[in-house]
Amino acid sequence: MNTAKKNEFLYFALKNWKLRIGFVVIGVFLILALIGPLLVRNDPFAYANPTGAKPPSSDYWFGTTFFGQDVFAQFVLGLRATFLVGILGGGLATLIGVVVGFTAGYRGGIVDEVLNMLTNIILVIPTMAVLLIIAAYLEVRSIFAECIFIGLTAWPWAARAIRAQTFSLRTRDFVDLAKTSGMSSFKIIFREIAPNMMAYLIMTFILQFGGAILNAATLDFIGLGPTNTISLGMMMQYAVMWGALLLGMWWWFIPPGLAITLIVGALYVMNVGMDEVFNPKLRET
Amino acid sequence: MSLQITDLKIYYQTLRGEVQALESTTFSMADGEIMGLAGESGCGKTTLGHSLIYMKPPMKYMGGQVLLDGEELPIWDMDRMNEFRFKKISIIPQYAMNAMNPTRKIGKMISELLGSRGVDFKAILPELERRLGLVKLSTSVLDMYPIELSGGMKQRMVMVLSTLLNPSLLIADEITSALDVASQKAVAEMLVEFRNQGYCKSAIVITHDISILYQIADSILIMYAGQLAEKASTETIIHAPRHPYTKLLISSLPEIGIKSTEKRLTGIPGNPPLLLNPPVGCRFRERCPVAFEKCTEAPPFIEVEPGHHIACWKEGETNA
């Protein structure tokens, strides 16, 4: 970014309330996920409270589950899982999207046609159905496996968008000039084209981040989540399974549900805010 | 007097401050005059042209008066200007060719446009067809989509459309720049013909191409960095300019017949000032070979000979 422009972006970024709200919400949850374990007094899986379910109290901040497990301890661990899925799953999807999109957009021709076909095939496959089959097939499932499933299926739209942007950038004269400087295609893509799409790539990652969290929550909720840990989605699944809704144990399902809603919502609001910052036409005056 | 502008001042509001795009501008145009408006990019020619018809933000009206046929134009009021736009004052925008809705047939588009101005399409159709003939377009273009027309054809179409209600003043913004030489000549000559036929009383032709103006304009107004430099008859501007900027500008233009090996032309050293914080006084003084102390005051735009105005202390004084 050149300095004048950078300052302009910064000015609008700080002025944009959507970005500010998004950052604050994500920041609060992130800090909680990071320092949470220091505040937790109980093993999330241990049956800490022998009397079973209890509403929130000074001992158990978010209360305890049907079995007397500490909801807050589970919540903190689940929050970590959620951020991990977002970063790894969303990151993997973004990475594949970037590689496919840049290659197809820059090379064009037959390479583009083949990659485009692949993109379209993945795009029309009912992702959730495939995830269900794969998840059901594996007996022991780790959170990393979940990240990889999500990453491998969520990239097509990112690839398409990046391909379109690359297409328009590669016809610019500075790309021709780089070619006549003898630069390799790889160098041209990452040193000349990609920096021009930084804003776009960041936004793509944010959307993929939110999408991965939502996908993971869905999988977890229908019981196909990781088998060796706890996530926010799984907390909700257990809560529903053991009748928390019927028994009025609101403290069991409200925190994870609200957290997922707020995180994903904040990410989308941030995305809209960023769009306004980078696209002058959308700026509020 | 067709158009009379007094002390018109237009700025642009930007994040970093006000861009002083057009400084107190005073000039007038005679009835039937085709005035060329020329200068380098950023000199304010487009700002001047557009401010007369469509002043939208970030353009900011800072003062001044515009009289068209003796009637004041409320150029600072976008709504009130609606009464005048298209009927009294009209524009052929720079990218007119791309301004047409690609999904509408041209005839339908025109009828909608006229409808929005309260004009009956049916009643005006015979006149429209006659004028299409004049620009050598067949009436069948009304049943075509914009994409079916070439660049030159679209430009002629827009020209007919924007003068359909016989406006008093037509503003043509770079209408020949994107065309090949044959279409360029045709469009330019048609503009003169339209004036002769009275389809527009007078016209301002904004362009960076002075050689086109030499072919069609009655007078030329040269602008530099938001200030008027010189206005005179076309012959005078081309063959006997008085303002130092005009002199240097005209002498830097290669004509057919000049070869670099025989006669080296020279440009004007330096660059135009930034208008965010322009120098006080004459804005050309930093590049001007004859500038002196007095040039730190803005020179007035005075008439040195009948019909010949310049804004220059040096040249103005020798006659005043």
Add this chain to the structure above:
Amino acid sequence: MLSLDRVTKVYRVGTFGGKELRAVNEVSFDIKEGEVTSLIGESGSGKSTIGKMILHLISISSGAIKFKGKDVSHLSGDALKEYYRNVQGVFQDPFSSYNPIFKADRVFTNVREEFFPDMQDAAWRDKVNSAIESVGMNPEHVLNKYPHQLSGGQLQRFLIARALLLDIHFLVADEIISMLDASTRIDVLNLLADLKLRGLAILFITHDLSLAHYISENAVILYRGCVAEMGATEKIFSHPIHPYTKMLMASVPRLDEKWKTGTTELTSKEIGTPEGCPYFDRCPVADKALGCDRFRPTLQELEPNHFVACYRYEKNG
């Protein structure tokens, strides 16, 4: 130094690539060292395509481009890099030629990384400074700035300086001054004239006849991908033969004389066949009896270094 031999570019268009569009059709001409050749044509005439083919930015469909006698039509890898050491280009839009998010000097850095990786910093700085000085600028004023802080004219000179860092013998100048203001464009044009005196061969691509006349020894008039007329600039301008060239000369706005009134031919009368003369449908002297509509006329040398492709002016009838 550089010669084009029946260079052709065909694009496949239409839904299934069934139609052929000949953007450049068997164009041949030579450019000698120390000479500027103007390639004159309207938009869509294929003039920029020829420039890009010479610069290896667009592939050639058929024909050959020879540089110093060697076929360079299908270079790749190190051989292509070596070619770029000798042949460089400057393009029309100075602002699009720079990556907007980096400083303008980056065009120099890229050249250094690729061609002079071992050069010491101080030596490189001297080299850059002398290149910038030779295009008439003060390095202190223009280095270390972003593209938007420089004017169009400065940016174009910068690109010429970039080319001079290499050992160039041939420069493709594609409409390099059409986006500059009148007061600065002539200086860039003069710069090309200086380079010519240093022995460079230059292909000056333009739509502006007066600029072409000012700078070039030879001119090639291109119409719809075909050469209509070519030869010494003097001869073409003082004595245009092809009906298209004549029309150009009559339509170009000049400062020394006004347009002759007379109708400009705009509407096409009759469409010829794709094999016919490309100018057939607009030509005022086209004659079916000569075969104008069916056969494309070839270039004939009517006088020394003056070629015309028109049946009306064939040597022997």
